[in-house]
Amino acid sequence: MLEVTQYLRPNGEKKIVEVRDLRPEVEALADELGLIFSCEVLTTGQIAIYARLPHENEEDESLMLAENANGEYGPTKVLEKLIISYYKEDE
Numbered sequence: 001m002l003e004v005t006q007y008l009r010p011n012g013e014k015k016i017v018e019v020r021d022l023r024p025e026v027e028a029l030a031d032e033l034g035l036i037f038s039c040e041v042l043t044t045g046q047i048a049i050y051a052r053l054p055h056e057n058e059e060d061e062s063l064m065l066a067e068n069a070n071g072e073y074g075p076t077k078v079l080e081k082l083i084i085s086y087y088k089e090d091e
Contacts, residue, residue, distance in 0.1 A: 002079075003016055004017045004018075004039050005039075006038070006039050007038065009043075019079065022079065029084065029086075033083075033087060036051070037079070041068065048065055049065075049078055050062065062085065
């Protein structure tokens, strides 16, 4: 299980969301790197998913956009791609 801080409209109130459907090997990569995640639903309906390492500032976060639906461009798949991209950068 991975925790993501979701920022809610209109005032940015924080809510912790538990992501339970990641592939175990991808979740292990995120744990190994200690990645910190957040997200928000944009006014376009897309989901902005952010990730950063503990020593990075929020301004240095990586960002990927997801569709608010299941499938290849849904939040779970995009979150997995974001984690893998961080892992490849760290190698």
